[in-house]
Structure formats: C-alpha cells, structure tokens
Amino acid sequence: MEQQERVQILKDIINIDSTNGNEEAVASYLSDLFARHGIDSKKVQFAEKRANLVSEIGESGKRVLGFSGHMDVVDAGDLSKWSFPPFEATEKDGKLYGRGSTDMKSGLAAMVIAMIELKDEKKALPGKVKLLATVGEEVGELGAEQLTSNGYADDLDALVIGEPSGPQICFAHKGSMNYTVTSIGKNAHSSMPQLGVNAIDNLMLFYNEVEKFVASVNETSKLLGDFTHNATVVTGGNQVNSIPEFAKLQGNIRTIPEVDNAEIQSVFKKIVDRLNEQADVKLNLVWDYNKLPVFSDKDSSIAKLAQQGYKNKMGESIPLVASPGTTDAAEFIKAKKEFPVIIFGPGNAQLAHQVDECVDVKNYLDMIDIYKEMVINYFNQ
Template sequence: MAIDRVRSFVDEREVVTLTQRLVQIPSVYRPGEADGNEQRVARFVEDELRQMGLTVYYEEVVPGRPNVIAFYDSGRPGKTLLFEGHTDVVTEGDTRKWSYDPFGAAISGGRIYGRGSCDTKGNLAAAICAVKAIQRSEEPFYGKILLCIPCDEEGEMLGIRHFIQRGWANGVDGAIICEPEENQICITQKGAIRAYLRTFGKMAHGAMPLTGINPNTRMARAIVALDELERKEKERLGEHPMLGWPSITPTILQAPVRGEAQINVVPDQCMTTLDIRTVPGQDHEVLKGQIEEILAVLSREDDNFKAELEIIVERPWTQTSQEEPVVRAVADSYRAITGKEPIYNGVPGSTDGTYLHLAGVPIITTGAGDRHIPHHADEYVDIDQLVETTQLYARSALAFLSE
C-alpha cells in the first residue's frame, strides 16, 4: 500500500532528540514552585508545533498548568483522529535510588533513561514525530489530525476534562491514547472509584474503653465486610482476560484523623481511603449501593456504629470493539510494520482516555514502553520500540484518514 512508505520518513535521531529534550524539562507538579508545573514543557511543545506549521492553541487550565492543542489539516473534508499524550510526570522521588539523572535523559544500552521517558514523553515525541513523517511523505489523506497535549493526567485529569468542556472533542472520530503499553493494542481499561470511609466514635481513656466508643473496631468490621464483597465480585465475574481481577483496596488507615495519636487514648474518628478498581460487568451505582448497604447492616447490628462514605473521584471502565475503525487502523498498521499479529490487551489503571470515552470518542491505548516501568526509579524507554511506535502512529493516522 502507498501508505506503507511513511515509515521510511520516520527519523530515529529526531525521535530520540525530541524525547530527550522533553525529559530534560522537569514537569512534576509542585504547587508554589516556579518550575513545578507543566508550563515550561508546554511552551516548548507549542513552539515545536508552530515550527511545523500546525494550527496551535495554548490554553491555561489553571495558573501554570496549560493544555496545548494542535491541528494538522489535510485541506480535504474527512474524519478527525486524535493523538493524546500528557506533559506532566510523577515525582522522581529519592534521587539516590537512581543510577542516572532523573532529568538527564541519558542514553545507555539502547535506552533513554529519565522520569517521563516511558510515561509518557517518549510517546508524546512519537506522536509529534509521526506527524512530521506524514508531512515529509506528502502522502495525501482526508480530514484532520488533532494533537491534544494536556496537563495533569497523573492527578485529577484536569487537562483532558478542560479539553472536553471547551468542545475540542466534538466531532473527533477516534483517539489514540499515547501511553506505555509495549505497542500492544489496549481496547479496554479498568474503572476507578476513590473514596473516604470514616467511622465515628467517642474519645476515652485506653484503660477504660467502655466509657467511649472505639471507631477502630468499627472500621475493622467494615474492612472485613468490604473484603468479603470483593471476594463475591471476583467469584461472580471471574478474572477478566485483559484486565485481571476487580478489587476493593483500603490504602490509607488513620486514627485519630486530627490531633496527636496516643497509645492510651481511644480516638474519636477513624478514616480509610478506598481505591476500588472495576472491570466490565460491574455497575458503579450498584457497587456503591452495596457498600452503603454494608454500612447500614453494621449500623443495625451495633447502635454505636456510625460511618460515612464520601466518593472523591469516579471513572468508569471502558471497552472498545475490535471492529471500530480506529482499532482496525492500528491493528492493520501493526501487521504491516512488524509482520506479526497484534496483541490485544487492557490498561490495568485508567487514562485520560476514560473521559474521552465518556464524551463518545472511540479510544485505544498504545505506545512504547514496558507497562511496569512507569513511576519507578531508572524509568526508561527502548529506542527501537519508540521508533516502531512512531511508525505505528504515522501509518495508523494515514490508514484511519484514507477515505
């Protein structure tokens, strides 16, 4: 096919250099610090895209935290394909745990090392360089390529939510979420419910606990009951072939919630955070109702049991058919580039794609990088795989926009 030639216009040195330059601009969100946000890297990307001749928009979501949006328009009416890759990265943590400068973008053994090299500045560079390859190839296509480069994917996903609220997702026919998935084609991802669970008691002397009400023992009962609910959901649903098991995980456990903890004082309140991950077949409203019913049952069994569930954030699971044009375009391109059958998989966490899915955009997630490497010390991306990703993005765009 004519579009196969676009891979020859992918420049390995260009992909590597752009990845390095992105990694070398720290973009860990640190409130109050001049460089503690995504602004510097967003300005760099904005300049890069303008030099390519794209139509570029720079939108501040909150102070110091911008989205960059760019269009490459064929000049012919047709569909719109979105590439999405975020600018923020997680903390580097203790730099003594690193063998390389977290923001040095060192190359060693065919890999680029640094925070964000895998998640997801390498894949952001691949998307930009894929557009460059399409430009150089002069291969005709229909419609538009839209680059969405948002802030805050690692936090509350403010960037992609702002992008959608501003109407940029309207009319998008398919989206490729640029995340590290070893170039596997991820067509489903877990949902998430994050919540505070609080139990309330009455302070008392540890030597005379019956003069108070212990919220810790009440919390223990709730956690045991939630563990049983998780067991029943696993038994009901089985292990999802791409996403694994659903889970209900207490993470933080704190008592007292305020004030100093003392070994001889019964606290007045206990709090745990719940990180709930859902899979297809689970209804979030039903699940939240089951948790509320657990608390109601415990309250009926114990007049002193008082609890409160507060949902912090909620994102549903997503699932995209293999017959969706965007999935077929990526799968066909993977075959053409590698000579192998694509591996279909799922994202164990959630991505900005969740919100695009809610906005009615068919999504797939794929990109370079070992999915287990993000957020680790000595994060890296393999250069060979990153080049393959750039070729995959470029050919997929042409395949999707070929008619």
Template sequence: MSRTLQLAEQLISRPSLTPDDAGCQQILGERLARLGFRLETIESGPADFRVTNLWAVRAGADGGRTLVFAGHTDVVPTGPLDEWTSPPFTPTHRGGQLYGRGACDMKSSLAAFVVAIEEFLAARPDPQLTLALLLTSDEEGPSVDGTVVVCHTLAARGETIDYCIVGEPTSVERCGDMIKNGRRGSMSGRLTVNGIQGHIAYPHLARNPVHAFAPALAELVAINAAGGWDPGNAFFQPTSWQISNIHAGTGANNVIPGAVVIDFNFRFSTESTPESLQQRVQAVLDTHGVDHTLAWTVGGLPFLTPPAELVEAVQQAIHDETGIVTELSTSGGTSDARFIARICKQVIEFGPVNASIHKIDEHVAVDAIETMKNVYRRTIERLEQIEAGSAA
C-alpha cells in the first residue's frame, strides 16, 4: 500500500462532519511540522459551531513566491447508514475503488497534497518556492468561519499568495481530464410580493400577490430563456437565473394569500456584476408595479485564472503523468476558491472524478490517488524551476 493511500485511509476513518475536524488537521500538521512547516491554527465561530482552520507555511530560500494547496477536512453527513454497502468511516476496497465518506471529496486530495510535498522536499530540501497548506473544517457547511476567515487574516497581515491549487474533485471520466480555472458567481434573492389576504369568493376585497407578480415573472423567465442577462464569454456560460422555491397561501383552498415569497438564484459570469443584475430585476418589478421587498445575498463573485504559469504547470503535469490533454472549465457550483481568488491571482482546482461526491457509497479510484499525488508533485517541480530561473 502506498503512503498516499495509507494517509487517505487514515483521514477517511475520522468522522469529520462539519464543523468537527475530528483530528484530521492534527494528522496532517504533524507530518508537515517534520518537514519544517510553521503551523498556525485559526479557530472561528460560536462555541456550538467552532471551526478549525490550519495555515501551514514553509518559507523558500530568499522568500520565493508562494504555492498554496487548499482544501477542507470536513465532510457532508452520511445519510442512512443502512444504505451504505460498507460503513462510511471504515475505508473499504472493492473493485479498484476506495469507499468511504470523504474518499473523493476531498480526503484523497489532502493525502496527495502532503505526500507530494514530502517527495518534493526529499529530492530538493532547500527550494526557492514557498509552500503552504490552507485547510478548513467549514467548507461543506455555512462557509463563513473557514477559508474566508484565513484569507482575511492573511490579507490583514500583508501575506501574499501567488499560486493556489484547490483539491476539489474536478475530473469527469478520468483523473485529470478537467480542471477548473474559474467559477461562476452566485447571488440569491428573496422576493416578497405583498397582497391583501381575503376570502376567495370575494376577490374584490383582497389583492392576490401571485397574480400581481405573474406578469413580472413572465418577463424574468423570458429574459432567462433568451439568454438576455449576458452572453457569457470564451470562459463562461451565459448568466442563468432560476427560481428555487415559491411559498404562498395558508393551506386552505378558499383563502387568497396575503403574500408570496420567491427564492431565486443567479449563477453569473464575469460579464455581469451583482449590481447590474440587481438593477435589471428591480427594473422589471418597477415596470409592473409590484409591491414588494427584496433581500439579496452574494454567495461568491466569479473568478478566472487565464492560462499562465499555474495553469500551464498543471496541464503539463497532467499530460506528463497521464497523457491526457486536460480541459479547462468554469462549470459547476462554487468552492472555497472564490475566497482565495480575492487574494491570489492564479487559482485552479484539480482533483479526482466527481461522480460519487455527497452520495451513498462515495468512492475514489485507488490508482487515481497516486496519480493526483504525482501531478501535484510535478506541478511543484515545474513552478520551482520557474522560481529558480527567476532567482538566477
């Protein structure tokens, strides 16, 4: 059994449900400390939801540029235990796959990070490149006391990050066939349309908010269907608007509701801003005279890392290790990369095939674990070559 696989199994055996790190960061930190990393634990959040974050740094010679490996030790709940083929926190092998909660998202990536660094430093104990890890136990939860807190702390201290690899599962069919070099932004709205509750037999004595909102809804749907929010660009799909929930009524079939509440979400490209989308929605509501209140929540801004040193280093590492010409993509949901991108210009995500994440019987291909470790190590080596060349 490889050292990477052993470490992955050790992490999977820890039931680290958000926000409980369950000792995962201690396991990783002890190995990093032996390599000369300076460890800093940053706790955040209320007493009943205490989040553990680890910032570990090993300075390069002459203060070289910094490569950060970022990820999360927390996992989502298991779901019904009786539906699992094997216990979710007992690492189990079947058919070339390693099963367990967090096997794919993302404890195998964390193991690959650390062993890749160990192998690199064994071969080059005094590199120019500064290496760091940023780990949190609050990625699968609210994500308000995790990576974002560490990023704010670093920014306040004036610490810089030059490159960052987030170990999210990004591959589709084979490990390495896709990496994320950006993500769309996410913004949610809660719209409350006001009416007057009344008896359904006496509509002239009431005002139905669902009816009042219907023309505006039709226009918003038409804008979305026509791709009218923005056209997207070479890296991003057009911005999309979707309703997730509509709530109205008392449950009785003879009462006109007094209000209707609509929850919706934008996934937006770099062609739009939160302000521009908010203004568009407000204009539609005003045009139709909708009596309403509207609250907005920006979950994350879009980011993009154009092809440069980091993208090229990862693409080359994947090709050298697997022969795959990897695809760049900004598809999918959000990740903690959205926070890191605020303080780091070059951020990518690379990890195993994502087909089983958050599912019953989550798993990762055993051979992919070693592939990831080798790709991470090759990437470090390539960036070190660039750094050493700049210092020469």
C-alpha cells in the first residue's frame, strides 16, 4: 500500500465520531476495507450502532496471534480549545491531529493495514492473525468482555494490544476495580438523633475498616508498585438539621497480582457482613467494575519479537515496562487458555484524552512495518 493510502485510512476512521459509541460505523468501514482485499470479517453486535469486529488472515489449525484495538474514543472536551476540529483529521508538520489519533485509531489502523498487506503480498503464514476490534474500552472494556465471554479469545496464543506505548513495550499493568457502598438509615430531627439512624455514620464505619485494611497491606509489586484504594465519590444527607437516611460512597482500587481482585472482593464482603451484624447498620456493596491485573511473561516470544522488530526498523532498543493503566487485555486474559500479552502501538499515551491529540505520522507508518515483521517472525520461528 502507498504511504498516502495508509495515512488516508487512518484519517477516514478518525473522521468517524465514535465518542463512547457509534463504533459500528468504524467496524463497517474496516470490514468493507478488508472485503476489498478478500478478507472476511464478522461484526459482533453489542448494542444499537455498536459492534465489535473480528477478522482473520492465515491458516487455521495452527497458532493464533491476536491483534486488538478499541474503536471508541473519549469525548473531545472543550472544542474551542482545539487548534483543529477533532473529527476532521488534519496533517501538519509530520503530525496527524484528531480525537483518537493516538488513543488508539493509529494502532488499530496499523494492525488492520499490516494484515491487509500481508495478505496482498501473499506471505506464507503458518498460523492465523486474528483482529479483535472492540467497543467501549474507555468505559469498562465492554467489547473485550463480550468477545471474551463469547469465546473469541479462547484460541489466542499471544496478544498484541495496539494502545499507544511510546518507545517502549508494556507487558504488565495494574487491575482496576470500582465499587459502590450504600448505607440506609432513618430520618429524624437532628435535635432527637436517638429517633433516627445516621446513614453517614454507618458509611464511615465501612470506610474506616477499609482504610485499616489498606494500611495493613505490606505486599508490593516490584514492577507495578503498591495496591491503592481511593474513595472518589461520596453523597449523603439532604438537610443540615436532619439525620440522614441515605449515604453512598464510591471508590476505585488499583490491584496488583500480590493483592488481587478476588482477595479484595472477599475482604470487602467480610467487612460489610461484619458491620451489618450491628444493630441499625444496613450497608450494601456492589462491584461496578472488575478488571484484573495483567502480568505477562517478560521473556515471551511476542515480547522479544516486538523488541527485535522495533530495533530492526528504528535502529534502537526499547525497554519492556509495566504501566499503571488498564487495557482490554484485562478482559481478554479471562479466556480459557493462558497467553502472553504486550501493549505496543504507535502514539504517545501522554497525549491521550487531551486537546490537540496527535500522532507522529512516521511513527504510525513505521509501526505498520514493525507489526508485519513481528507476524512473519512469530510464525516462522
């Protein structure tokens, strides 16, 4: 493919506004593009106007290398602050500007184009490359969750997530959990608190127990650092001279393999159960979001091939690192079989979700070549 066509494809998908939805338009664009090159793909509907896309090239029955990218983008924010319209991709001084240029339509387009070019060039692939393009990554990895529970990740032998990694390869990240605890009390006049039940006081009992547990955790991950807990949203009460009958606390936890999601869920449940044994305490705990930490093998062949591919193309070595943020990998690793994961894609994560988000065009084009070399070497090693 000509460089210009490669860039045009990226521009085309940036121009599709897929802010927290409308991913089906991106899926349709990619599926038409694949079809023009003789590659079949399948839409997996998530909701109205929202569909994941699964496509494959190569031979079945052998190893399967997964490529994954999300098709949604985050809100463009204050439009007046953008130098260029966020959904009209604009090229200037070697950079391509637009919402999703870095996070992560460049990674997605690079993977799709790598697959198309490998097919067009009739490269012998003793195995399959499988694209898993997802919906709703930014709001809960919804598409990855759906594809994994429907078995689409069960045949993977390795997975590359094309999120912007900068000049490095990520092989581990923390897990992420959100919870909501509600506390039900009883209204009363604040001059006669004995007639009521203070929902805020009871919620604080929970918070204090959680903080006690957090302080008692000594384990730390050499690579990922500490497990963290933060209360992030709190509401309760409605009148300053009334005993509140309702209070709610939400929090976010970043987990590490040493203090994992299952352990946290069990500790929190015990805290709530124990407190609910007290008279007048009525707490309810709900897990809103539960993403596992990803901790892959640093010496996996896919990690090595990514390092080698980058070095061959760019002439310099890049490190393997751990990062704090979660990705679709947190869902895909729930598949039946264990497989190594790397996060490796064009763009710079520090520009993600920002005004004037952009990607270096050369970086995007180079990554297509690097992906192609990784695929060929993966199946021929």
